Amino acid sequence: MxxxxxxxxxxxxxxxxxxxxxxxxxxxxxxxxxxxxxxxxxxxxxxxxxxxxxxxxxxxxxxxxxxxxxxxxxxxxxxxxxxxxxxxxFEDERELVIGDVSFLPIAVDHVIPTHGMLIESGGASFLWSSDTGPTQRFWEVANRTPNLKGIAIDVSFDNSLQQVADASGHLTPATLASELEKLEVDVPLYIHHLKPFCIDAITREIEGVARGRVQLLEQGRTYRF
Ligand SMILES: [Zn+2]
Ligand SMILES: [Zn+2]
Incomplete structure (x- = not known):
């Protein structure tokens, strides 16, 4: 992907x-x-x-x-x-099957047409946000997916760059915290798409969000769900 x-x-x-x-x-x-x-x-x-x-x-x-x-x-x-x-x-919320993996494209809120993906394989689902600012349908899909094992969500900028994040259709730790009020299921959250100069500040600011349930998605590491 x-x-x-x-x-x-x-x-x-x-x-x-x-x-x-x-x-x-x-x-x-x-x-x-x-x-x-x-x-x-x-x-x-x-x-x-x-x-x-x-x-x-x-x-x-x-x-x-x-x-x-x-x-x-x-x-x-x-x-x-x-x-x-x-x-x-592909079309919004029409399942795309490639080999033994299915992708459900979910429209998210970025500055151009963008889709997050509900990815399902072997009985496990994972939700990938792609690039998005505050959004709605993505969280509804998370709440209604019983075999959801995790969510990767865009946090590109630290809180000092909130205006840039809002203008460019991305999240900060602050907007992620309010987005998570829409999430009703308890699954691990992984943040991705961090701008290189914001990594240190995001790492600090994310600590208090969602009682420590949020972690950085690590480059080069293999995750199994
Ligand atoms: Zn991007
Ligand atoms: Zn983008």
């Missing part, structure tokens, strides 16, 4: 295992390695790679990345009959 650093995170051989990429929104920190990834695996993945996104996300990815100017249009290469990439759109 998402491809902000797919090429940096996975060695080449593992990139060949990636047959599908689900994109939550078109911002560059979620898409910028997609062109290089497709270039790396071009001609090496039978049937090509499928890129899933909402209609607005795919429109933007095609127009601004795979537009023949920024990067080749790999949906026409090597030919339009057997292209290296396929674009498939």
């Amino acid at each position: 998402d491809a902000g650093c797919l090429c940096q995170a996975l060695p080449l051989e593992r990139q060949l295992d990636v047959k599908s990429v689900v994109i939550t929104h078109s911002h560059m920190d979620h898409t910028n390695s997609l062109p290089f990834f497709v270039d790396n695996v071009f001609g090496r993945i039978e049937g090509g790679v499928t890129i899933y996104g909402s209609e607005p996300t795919l429109y933007s990815v095609r127009k601004h990345l795979f537009n023949s100017a920024s990067w080749p249009d790999f949906s026409l290469l090597p030919n339009h009959l057997e292209p290296a990439i396929h674009f498939e759109s």
